[in-house]
Amino acid sequence: MVKVEFLGPxxxxxxxxxxxxxxxxxxxxYKIPELEDWLISCAIAVNDKIINxxxxxxxxxxxxxxxxxxxxx
Amino acid sequence: MDNLEIYxxxxxxxxxxxxWYEEFKLEGYGAMIPFIGIVxxxxxxxxxxxxxxxPLLSEWFKKWQNLPDVKITMAHSFGDVMVGETSxxxxxxxxxxxxxxxxxxxxxxxxxxxxxxxxYDLKNGKRIFASDRAKExxxxxILKKG
Numbered sequence: 284m285v286k287v288e289f290l291g292p293x294x295x296x297x298x299x300x301x302x303x304x305x306x307x308x309x310x311x312x313y314k315i316p317e318l319e320d321w322l323i324s325c326a327i328a329v330n331d332k333i334i335n336x337x338x339x340x341x342x343x344x345x346x347x348x349x350x351x352x353x354x355x356x
Numbered sequence: 357m358d359n360l361e362i363y364x365x366x367x368x369x370x371x372x373x374x375x376w377y378e379e380f381k382l383e384g385y386g387a388m389i390p391f392i393g394i395v396x397x398x399x400x401x402x403x404x405x406x407x408x409x410x411p412l413l414s415e416w417f418k419k420w421q422n423l424p425d426v427k428i429t430m431a432h433s434f435g436d437v438m439v440g441e442t443s444x445x446x447x448x449x450x451x452x453x454x455x456x457x458x459x460x461x462x463x464x465x466x467x468x469x470x471x472x473x474x475x476y477d478l479k480n481g482k483r484i485f486a487s488d489r490a491k492e493x494x495x496x497x498i499l500k501k502g
Contacts, residue, residue, distance in 0.1 A: 291407050291474030292485035309499050323500050326493035331411040333495045348409065352490035355406070355432065355473030356393050356444040356464075 306337040361431040366441030385449040387456040393444035403438035409472040
């Protein structure tokens with residue numbers, strides 16, 4: 284299972300998904316209604332590296348985080 | 357990471373600046389430029405609140421370490437920081453002031469664009485995401501439909 288964490292203001296608890304790529308994960312995430320408004324503005328990190336392609340493979344135990352728009356300082 | 361410090365609540369500004377100054381004053385830097393980010397009383401807020409994601413914050417901050425001509429130190433808060441307190445502090449150490457000011461501007465701009473930190477207004481006892489001030493990360497949009 285792939286563990287997914289929703290950071291910052293996204294008020295959703297961690298979830299686990301049985302997926303093999305970020306592309307497959309994307310499809311699963313769009314099934315969560317509370318997430319819909321966030322998904323287009325998020326960046327994604329796999330095992331704490333931000334990724335640039337949906338073709339990024341995922342394997343059992345990987346950690347994915349969704350990063351919504353930021354504002355530090 | 358030694359030069360990145362995280363505090364619950366406001367950063368103890370003078371203690372931290374004093375420690376940085378004492379630590380680096382004999383390392384050949386002729387300029388120490390501090391930036392102190394103070395929480396303003398805008399829009400009748402009582403304060404700000406922050407979430408941060410430390411693994412990626414540390415990773416981002418690494419880019420600014422081990423540069424040949426500058427040392428950069430930084431402190432940031434998580435949780436609640438009230439008006440008049442400080443949530444972000446950095447110190448830029450360079451040989452001369454000019455490159456220090458340049459680095460300060462570049463560093464803070466990069467911080468604003470890329471540091472994985474989320475800000476909330478504290479107003480009437482509520483914690484409200486500051487969506488009007490938040491910016492998408494450069495790598496955002498990968499999950500667009502289609």
